[in-house]
Amino acid sequence: MADYIKFVDVTKCDGCRACMVACKNWNDLPTVTEEYSGSYQSHEKVNAHTWNVITYNEHTTANGGFEWLFRHQSCLHCVEAACEKACPEDAISHTKFGSVVIDHDKCVGCGYCTTNCTFDVVELATYKDKNGKEYRKAQKCTLCTDRLEQGLQPACVVACHTDCLVYDEKETVLAEAEKRLAKIKERFPNANIYNPQGIKGTTTVYLLADKPSVYGLPENPKVPLSQVVWKDYAQPLGKAMFGATTMAVVGAVIANAMKKDKGGHEEGGRDHE
Amino acid sequence: MEVNVTRRQFLKLSGAVAATLAVVELGFDEKSAKAKSSEFKIAKIKPTPTICPYCSVGCGILVYATEDDVVYTEGDPDHPINEGTLCSKGTTVRQVYTSEKRITKPMYRAPGSSKWEEVDWEFALDKVTKNIKESRDKAFTHMKDGYPVNRTDNIAYLGGAALDNEECHLLHKFFRAGLGLTYIEHQARI
Numbered sequence A: 001m002a003d004y005i006k007f008v009d010v011t012k013c014d015g016c017r018a019c020m021v022a023c024k025n026w027n028d029l030p031t032v033t034e035e036y037s038g039s040y041q042s043h044e045k046v047n048a049h050t051w052n053v054i055t056y057n058e059h060t061t062a063n064g065g066f067e068w069l070f071r072h073q074s075c076l077h078c079v080e081a082a083c084e085k086a087c088p089e090d091a092i093s094h095t096k097f098g099s100v101v102i103d104h105d106k107c108v109g110c111g112y113c114t115t116n117c118t119f120d121v122v123e124l125a126t127y128k129d130k131n132g133k134e135y136r137k138a139q140k141c142t143l144c145t146d147r148l149e150q151g152l153q154p155a156c157v158v159a160c161h162t163d164c165l166v167y168d169e170k171e172t173v174l175a176e177a178e179k180r181l182a183k184i185k186e187r188f189p190n191a192n193i194y195n196p197q198g199i200k201g202t203t204t205v206y207l208l209a210d211k212p213s214v215y216g217l218p219e220n221p222k223v224p225l226s227q228v229v230w231k232d233y234a235q236p237l238g239k240a241m242f243g244a245t246t247m248a249v250v251g252a253v254i255a256n257a258m259k260k261d262k263g264g265h266e267e268g269g270r271d272h273e
Numbered sequence B: 001m002e003v004n005v006t007r008r009q010f011l012k013l014s015g016a017v018a019a020t021l022a023v024v025e026l027g028f029d030e031k032s033a034k035a036k037s038s039e040f041k042i043a044k045i046k047p048t049p050t051i052c053p054y055c056s057v058g059c060g061i062l063v064y065a066t067e068d069d070v071v072y073t074e075g076d077p078d079h080p081i082n083e084g085t086l087c088s089k090g091t092t093v094r095q096v097y098t099s100e101k102r103i104t105k106p107m108y109r110a111p112g113s114s115k116w117e118e119v120d121w122e123f124a125l126d127k128v129t130k131n132i133k134e135s136r137d138k139a140f141t142h143m144k145d146g147y148p149v150n151r152t153d154n155i156a157y158l159g160g161a162a163l164d165n166e167e168c169h170l171l172h173k174f175f176r177a178g179l180g181l182t183y184i185e186h187q188a189r190i
Helices: A017-029 A084-086 A112-116 A145-149 A153-159 A170-182 A225-266 B007-028 B088-098 B119-139 B165-179
Strands: A005-009 A051-059 A066-074 A091-093 A101-102 A123-128 A134-139 A167-171 A191-192 A206-207 B047-053 B060-065 B070-075 B138-146 B147-159 B182-186
Touching: A005 A170, A017 A051, A017 A153, A017 B070, A017 B088, A051 B060, A066 A206, A084 A112, A101 A134, A123 B138, A153 A167, A153 B070, A170 A206, A225 B007, B060 B088, B070 B088, B088 B138, B088 B165, B119 B138, B119 B147, B147 B165, B165 B182
Parallel strands: A005 A206, B147 B182
Antiparallel strands: A005 A167, A051 A066, A091 A101, A123 A134, A191 A206, B047 B060, B060 B070, B138 B147
16 A cells, blocks of 8 residues: 555645534534634644644734734654653554554553653543543544545545645655645745654645744654653563563462472372372 | 472463463553454445535535434535535534534514523414514505505515525515515625
8 A cells, every 4th residue: 555644735724724623523522612812723722622723823924014824733643653652551553544543442541642742732631431430531633544444535634625635645745745845935935845854754744834943843853762762662671571570470379379289189199190 | 409290280380371471462462452443433324415505605515414413514525616625614514403502493582572482383483474464564565656566665585595596596486476575685695
């Protein structure tokens, strides 16, 4: 299967927010009401029940004019995902589509992924079980993995009417991105393609009209070394130790039992092996 | 130390070790142990095509409805106007049915009253009929400047984008030819 990625050309976005509604519609997410912040932006950032948000950057142009810089903000599905490394329960994994998904049967709501996410897009949602007890699960964009499995495109991409959001084969998309970049360079001299290599690229590639920092994106993100050490070395070692300890304890119990058994045999003398 | 293990003891011990290993292994390898089993939410639903009720563009929408619920709505990819896309308002069309704020019974606010109350359809329709008849008759003009006009200036009619072409045609006939209205307008002329 060819690699497919989501492409966001922010210069084509007109801020209609159809992608936000389409996401809520497909994923059956409830309303999140936030206080008016003085901006046209609806939510401050993505949250546990709002998996994508159009950010409205107020920007002054070179000749003193005003323009919006929109960005479809959601999970970028990093190839090397810090959330996956941070998760102590192995609840976060990559699918064959490159999407990073959370297994809610395994998630214990510890929140390590929310603090370690490179782009601050994971949040904990609070639910109540039937006894009224509260519990938490990490929530974020799934790239509509359930739709991808059925050969459909993500809900946000389907809704987008300006071709700002595109889901297509990686090579096609990246070639198209270069073409579009050349076209907009004159109007936006700082324009760039955002596909950070420090985390081995992302499954959502942006064409930004200005420097990543203008959009609140890290210029060159990396998964912290501590996370790599924790996940790739410390955790497996810990688990091996746990296994070894378990086996030692069980082994000792059995050996003890057998010793007693043996004692019994010596007294009774009914050993017929 | 002399190791004196009988055959039964050896089997017991190796069995226990294997069992422990199996448990430990299972605990380690949950990833492959569990397959995804959530059901695709529009798997068994045949979508119904409709037209967006909001503005005059008239985008096509596919409605995925079960017996008693609308589970998803999406732009109709085969529709020539929107080709599968929708705006944020059109995307919310599912809430026309599912919203808790939706009014499902006729509401009546009596003259001078400050609150709405639920009434039955019979009352509501009777009331509307009576008021239309009264208003119409009160200001009905048969002749104007020697010409027969047969019109009433007391009532105006406002249509909405939820009406399709044929409905508009019928309503227009009913209000202009039937009741004699001249103030007939439509919301969707932006």
